[in-house]
Amino acid sequence: MELLEVKNLRTYFDTQEGEYKAVDDASFSLNYGEALGLVGESGCGKTTCALSIAKLLPKEGRVKGGEIFLEGIDVVKLSDEKVREKRWKEVSIIFQGAMNALNPVMRVGDQIAEAIVLHENIKKEEALKRAGDLFELVEMPRERIKNYPHEFSGGMKQRAMIAMALALNPKLVIGDEPTTALDVMVQAQILNLLEKLRKELNMGLILITHDLSILSETCDKIAVMYAGKVVESGTVDDIFKHTSHPYTQRLIACFPNVGKDKEIPDEIKGTPPNMFNPPTGCSFHPRCHMAIEICKVKEPPAVSLGSSHCSFCHRAKEIFNG
Amino acid sequence: MDKNIIEVKDLKVHFEVKKSFSQDVLGKGKKLLRAIDGISLNIREGEIYSLVGESGCGKTTTGKALLGLVKPTSGKVLYKGADINNLDKHKAKDFRRKAQMIYQDPYQSMNPRDTIMDIVAEALDVNHLVKTEKERTERVNEALVQAGLFPPKDYSYRYPHELSGGQRQRVVIAGAIIMNPEFIVADEPVSMLDASIRTGILKLMLDLREKEKLTYLFITHDLSLSWLVSDRIAIMYLGKIMEEGLSDDIIKRGLHPYTKALTAIMPIPGAKRKEKRDVLPGEAPNPLMEVTGCKFASRCPIAKPICLKEEPQLREVAKGHFCACHFV
Numbered sequence: 001m002e003l004l005e006v007k008n009l010r011t012y013f014d015t016q017e018g019e020y021k022a023v024d025d026a027s028f029s030l031n032y033g034e035a036l037g038l039v040g041e042s043g044c045g046k047t048t049c050a051l052s053i054a055k056l057l058p059k060e061g062r063v064k065g066g067e068i069f070l071e072g073i074d075v076v077k078l079s080d081e082k083v084r085e086k087r088w089k090e091v092s093i094i095f096q097g098a099m100n101a102l103n104p105v106m107r108v109g110d111q112i113a114e115a116i117v118l119h120e121n122i123k124k125e126e127a128l129k130r131a132g133d134l135f136e137l138v139e140m141p142r143e144r145i146k147n148y149p150h151e152f153s154g155g156m157k158q159r160a161m162i163a164m165a166l167a168l169n170p171k172l173v174i175g176d177e178p179t180t181a182l183d184v185m186v187q188a189q190i191l192n193l194l195e196k197l198r199k200e201l202n203m204g205l206i207l208i209t210h211d212l213s214i215l216s217e218t219c220d221k222i223a224v225m226y227a228g229k230v231v232e233s234g235t236v237d238d239i240f241k242h243t244s245h246p247y248t249q250r251l252i253a254c255f256p257n258v259g260k261d262k263e264i265p266d267e268i269k270g271t272p273p274n275m276f277n278p279p280t281g282c283s284f285h286p287r288c289h290m291a292i293e294i295c296k297v298k299e300p301p302a303v304s305l306g307s308s309h310c311s312f313c314h315r316a317k318e319i320f321n322g
Numbered sequence: 323m324d325k326n327i328i329e330v331k332d333l334k335v336h337f338e339v340k341k342s343f344s345q346d347v348l349g350k351g352k353k354l355l356r357a358i359d360g361i362s363l364n365i366r367e368g369e370i371y372s373l374v375g376e377s378g379c380g381k382t383t384t385g386k387a388l389l390g391l392v393k394p395t396s397g398k399v400l401y402k403g404a405d406i407n408n409l410d411k412h413k414a415k416d417f418r419r420k421a422q423m424i425y426q427d428p429y430q431s432m433n434p435r436d437t438i439m440d441i442v443a444e445a446l447d448v449n450h451l452v453k454t455e456k457e458r459t460e461r462v463n464e465a466l467v468q469a470g471l472f473p474p475k476d477y478s479y480r481y482p483h484e485l486s487g488g489q490r491q492r493v494v495i496a497g498a499i500i501m502n503p504e505f506i507v508a509d510e511p512v513s514m515l516d517a518s519i520r521t522g523i524l525k526l527m528l529d530l531r532e533k534e535k536l537t538y539l540f541i542t543h544d545l546s547l548s549w550l551v552s553d554r555i556a557i558m559y560l561g562k563i564m565e566e567g568l569s570d571d572i573i574k575r576g577l578h579p580y581t582k583a584l585t586a587i588m589p590i591p592g593a594k595r596k597e598k599r600d601v602l603p604g605e606a607p608n609p610l611m612e613v614t615g616c617k618f619a620s621r622c623p624i625a626k627p628i629c630l631k632e633e634p635q636l637r638e639v640a641k642g643h644f645c646a647c648h649f650v
Contacts, residue, residue, distance in 0.1 A: 041516045042487070153605055154377075183376045184543055188587040188601045210516050213589035217599070240592035254517050255591045256550040259574055264550060267522030271486050 001072050003204045004030040004053070004172055009066035011045070011052045021275045022048040022061070024228035030221070032171070035198055035205040037215035039251070040225035041272055046208045047096070049225075050174045054091045055083045070172070089119055092165040094158075096177040101161055102149040109135075109145025112164045119168055134163040138193060155186035162193065172204040180209070191218050213255050216240055221308070224248045227273050227283040234309035244303070244311040244320040246290045282314070290315055327505055327537050328365040328388060333358055333397035335383050339610065353610050357383040359561035359617075360397070362636075365505075370531065370538045372548035372569070374584070375558035376606050381541045384558070385507040388539060389421050390414075401505070419449070422498035426510040428490035432482040439478040442466065442497045449501075461500060468533075469496035470526050488519035492526065499530060509541045524551050545584050549573045554642075557581050560609055560617040563636055567643035577639060577650045579622050616648070624649060 011023040023045040030036045038046050051057050053068055055075060068075045070090060075083060095101045103111055112134060113127035120127075132142035138159040149157060158178060165173050175194065179187040195218060198205045207219060215222055216236050223233040224247065232245035243249050250268045257265075270287040273279050279286055285295040294314050303316040313319065335358040358380045365371045373381045386392045388399055390406045399406050406417055425431040432441050442462045443452075452458040459478075466474035469492040482490055491511060498506055508527065512520040528551060530536055542548050548555050549569045556566040557580060565578040576582050586600045602621050607613070616622070619629040628648055636646040 041518050155605055183605075184545075184584065184587060185376055185602055186605060188599045192599055192601055210518075211589075212517065213591040216592050216594055217589060236592075236594060251518060252591055254521055256546050258546045258549060258588060258590060259570075262550065264525050264528065265521050267488075267520070267525070268518040269522075 002029050002069075003032050003034075003071060004206075005067075005069040006049070006053070007067045007069070009049065009052060009068060010064040011048050011057065011061055012064045013058075013061045015060065018276050021228055021278060023052065024275070024278070025066075026223075026225065026228065026230045027066075028221075028223040028230055028233055030172070030204045030206065032204055033198065033202040034221065035195075035207060035219040037212075037219035037222040038206055038208045038225060039210065039212050039215060039222060041210060041268075043272055043275075044225045045228040046225055047176055048228075050093060050176055050206065050208060053172075053174065054087055054093055055080075056087075056093070085119075088115060088170065089168045090170055091172045091174065092168070092170040094161050094165045094173065094175040094178045097181050102157060104149050107146055107148060108152070108160050112145070112160075112167055115164060115167050130167070131163070134166055135160075137166065137197070138163045154182055155189060158182060158186075158190055159193070162190075162197070166197065166201070169201070170203060172206070173198075174206045174208065176208045177210075178207070179214070180211070187214070194218070212251055224251065227278055228275060229283065229312065231284065231313070232311045234306070238306065238309040242305070242309065242320060244305055244309070244316045245313045246288050246315075246319065247284050249319070250289070282312075290319075325367045326364045327367045327369075327402060328363075328539075329398075329400040329403075330361060330363045330384075330388070331398045331400070333361050333384075333387060333399060334395045335380075335387055335392055336395045355609050356561050357609060358387065358394075361558075361561070361563050363556060363563065363566065365537060365539060366553075367537055368531065368535060369554065370528075370540055370552040372540045372542060372552035372555045373558055374542055374545055374548050374555055376543060378560075378606055378609060379558045380561040380609075381543075381558055382509055385423070385509050385539055385541050389423055389507055390417070391423075415449075419445075419501045420504045422501060422503040422506050424491075424494055424498050424506060424508040424511045427514050428487055428494055429514065431494060432490065434482055437479050437481060438466075438485070438493055441482070441493060442478075442500055445497065445501050462496075465496040465500040466493075468499055468530065469493070470522075471496065486519075487515050488522060491515060491523055495523075495526065495530075499534065502534070503536065505537045505539075507539045507541065510543070511540075512547065513542065513544065520547070527551065545573065545588050557584065560606060560613070562617050562646065563644075564618065564647070565643075565645045566636070567640075567645075571640070571643050575643075577643070577645045578618075578647050579624055580618050583623075616646075 007027050009023055009026045013020040013022055026049055040046055052063055063076050109128055109131045112131040113124055116127040116130055117124055131145050135142045135145055140159055179190050221235055222239045223230045226247050232248045253265045273283050281297045282295045282300050285291040300312045300314045303311050305320050337355040337357055339353045339355050373384060375381050387394055401417060409417060439462055442465055443458055446452050463474040466477055471477045471492050512523050540552055552569050555569045555572040557564045559580050565581045576585050583602050604621060607620055615630040615632055616634055619625045634646045634648045636644045639645045639650055
């Protein structure tokens with residue numbers, strides 16, 4: 001049994017202007033101890049996927065269709081009560097912008113202990129001791145749990161957020177752009193830490209980012225999202241060496257070929273579609289350099305290119321074979 | 323390309339930081355924050371010169387000092403040979419027109435209640451450079467087209483929130499080039515943008531350099547981007563330049579241990595790493611601390627006792643390649 005299986009997830013938001021299709025048919029899966037990178041431009045539905053898995057959607061959002069199996073149990077169907085028990089114990093999230101995610105008027109240790117006390121029937125002293133252990137796990141001195149967030153640097157706040165996410169030994173941790181606001185050196189430190197923890201604790205990790213370049217070093221699998229859909233998924237090698245979707249090709253091409261060719265790569269022209277009214281056929285066709293007639297009218301099916309590799313493109317086989 | 327447009331001579335910018343009210347009353351606790359602690363550099367006409375370093379290393383302060391937006395504690399900034407902090411009123415105004423800045427965050431650097439037209443035209447209005455409404459519209463349209471926002475009428479009467487991040491950054495660039503500048507300080511112009519549109523903005527910057535004969539100071543923390551666009555790169559650490567040279571020299575033949583640490587962690591898409599990343603421990607120390615000797619010594623993997631005593635000077639180690647380290 002896989003740790004997480006997301007099947008044809010559709011998450012829509014009800015707004016005054018109508019139904020916003022933030023996630024529109026996304027599927028991916030993850031096993032224990034594995035790391036999955038979820039990558040795409042802003043607004044492609046990465047964070048909404050994460051919120052759907054943890055059932056933390058705002059009140060306008062709802063899962064319209066699809067299934068999310070966490071250890072075989074469909075969390076979509078669970079009652080709020082049940083989810084509250086599971087959340088943080090089984091799934092936890094490291095939120096984007098650690099700078100702003102901590103309560104500024106509460107000691108960091110107390111914030112971590114709060115989560116532990118709420119879920120487990122233990123005394124606060126004991127919870128604080130656990131918080132100290134967690135700080136050591138994320139390579140910080142344990143006495144720092146007595147500090148307030150403003151006494152921490154950006155990297156330390158992010159470490160504290162990771163400690164908080166690990167407080168109840170979750171099986172799955174979702175990092176939503178955990179390093180975007182950090183310096184390059186600190187980013188590398190945090191990625192090292194996440195990798196170490198994942199292996200030590202055998203937990204599943206979903207890394208959400210728009211920066212494809214950090215994924216190949218950190219993840220086992222990658223799912224590329226565009227306009228609410230997973231358009232290509234596979235192992236790191238599948239995605240980088242046997243790229244089979246034009247969008248993935250263009251995303252990879254956006255990064256400089258350091259030390260080799262000093263040509264500035266092309267950006268992906270145009271903007272992601274308006275999800276109130278996504279284009280017919282393949283939602284990438286207006287920006288695609290390989291689009292043909294069929295792309296405008298027919299939604300591309302899943303094309304399997306190997307045991308783990310899958311692309312949603314009419315010309316996937318063609319691209320795959322070069 | 324050989325003429326210097328900007329010359330910086332032993333520039334220092336120190337800020338006084340007050341500790342707390344009580345300490346202030348007692349007249350103590352004033353500390354010096356050495357944002358820039360003695361740097362010298364030249365930027366040649368038509369060049370793109372990059373400043374790379376971690377947050378708090380003084381990159382942005384340097385950019386501001388080069389535009390005269392912060393006053394130096396000591397040292398000089400010369401623009402075409404004239405000290406920018408010692409210009410008469412008329413020349414100072416002229417300098418303000420010729421030297422412009424592009425800020426990092428296109429989400430916060432624009433007034434949300436102004437139309438794009440007003441935002442781009444602001445510098446014209448403030449300086450009374452246009453007389454008629456027609457001329458103003460023409461100038462704005464021209465700048466928008468130059469910044470790649472075509473057709474301009476689709477943009478000029480919209481508000482910032484209606485545009486995407488990349489389009490906003492183009493508006494910011496239009497607002498800078500409308501003054502026909504010669505020198506632009508671009509402070510992390512793409513770090514808030516999605517990876518997929520970054521290169522479009524960089525291409526625009528390079529195009530404008532060709533067409534408008536611009537010179538750039540490009541401030542970034544991303545070594546790979548700085549390599550891509552710039553002619554020369556300077557690596558900064560705690561208010562000091564650690565290494566300076568041609569961009570290829572820095573990336574491929576970097577000599578300073580700090581440069582090496584930065585290139586080692588540069589993520590490369592598709593490359594798998596077998597061993598752990600070689601990461602420097604800790605974070606850059608607080609610039610409030612007084613450091614004798616080499617500023618980088620506390621994190622340096624090859625530091626020796628001499629590094630704690632004597633500060634290494636920036637010296638030429640190969641033609642056009644400067645490095646400040648005792649062991650290079």
